[in-house]
């Protein structure tokens with residue numbers, strides 16, 4: 001079941017309307033095209049006037065419990081608006097005891113952070129000591145923070161005495177179709193995904209966990225995500241940087257979570273209720289994309305740009321009809337992104353996508369350095385591998401994207417109160 005927030009979604013004093021902020025920005029702007037069109041009131045693409053929709057309001061007072069949740073947060077949790085992902089590597093000196101201590105520290109810290117509290121004194125009484133908490137989130141609301149911790153393949157090497165606990169399905173990802181990986185963005189021994197509705201809250205969480213890990217792990221690669229490029233039911237579907245709605249057909253029902261996301265009856269009892277996390281940093285070639293005709297963009301994705309409807313339908317949530325034909329051809333190109341990825345054409349496989357947009361500013365050529373922090377959760381890594389191999393071999397989208405970062409982690413279930421993440425591994 002998707003996790004429920006501890007506080008309900010009622011508009012709170014801290015609520016900020018994105019639409020309100022945008023409208024304000026447009027009005028404050030120097031008489032640009034949008035302002036003129038909105039004043040004329042005739043443009044189909046102008047913002048609709050009126051109060052913000054309920055799901056357009058960010059309630060920063062929402063907090064999620066960390067302990068006793070069966071599954072870690074940040075997987076089925078309704079996607080927050082920002083995300084920081086960090087992959088860590090083990091220090092050479094890290095041993096079994098150090099790994100245990102780190103997981104215990106991270107668990108205790110995550111529980112406190114998710115309640116909107118610092119992990120220790122921001123201003124210690126002894127002025128010559130560094131503060132226990134770095135302080136940049138002091139006084140901020142919990143902002144729906146979830147901290148999700150994953151274990152990389154090296155956790156199950158001989159070094160920690162955990163080889164017998166390695167799930168049979170868990171190995172490094174093989175080379176996949178479409179890989180164009182930067183050696184600095186591959187793999188990792190532990191992962192932290194911190195998602196929240198306030199970017200400073202996410203960053204603070206990851207920064208402080210990294211600090212707690214010093215001497216045991218060191219940060220290896222990281223991505224700062226924004227824009228909630230994936231959504232469940234009842235939300236306005238967000239858009240990726242190609243301008244298309246992303247998340248329309250995603251895992252959302254409890255039944256699909258049971259079938260495709262949570263590990264049950266696996267070979268490792270400690271992993272019941274866990275899942276596998278795949279992270280891909282996918283650069284988009286935005287300058288090229290932005291010169292493409294919208295008709296071609298739609299053919300590539302297999303959906304209409306503005307309302308997100310499949311090319312065979314009229315409304316966003318219409319089921320795509322992959323056999324619908326015009327006089328000469330199929331309406332949805334069989335090598336469009338959705339035709340290749342859809343479960344109908346994929347042996348029934350589904351994955352939980354929980355992606356965010358990212359930008360790293362400009363590259364050395366002055367081009368937009370941006371794309372998708374693609375994160376998927378599945379109870380069998382082969383589900384991701386099979387879909388990616390189909391996409392990487394045939395997807396029309398490949399001309400506009402590059403898979404530059406990649407990692408896989410196994411995500412243990414959430415600990416009970418008084419325990420820590422992965423504790424049964426060490427029993």
Ligand code: HEM
Nearest residue numbers: 240244245246247248249282338341342343372387388401
């Ligand atoms: C930059 C890279 C990507 C972009 C821009 C992108 C964009 C999209 C868009 C616009 C949709 C249609 C809306 C929706 O149903 O959510 C979609 C659907 C989907 N994508 Fe991607 N995607 C990307 C990468 C991937 C990757 C790497 C995978 C998995 C290996 C993937 C798997 C899927 C799946 C399973 C669907 C649902 C298809 C359906 O059931 O209709 N996507 N994607």
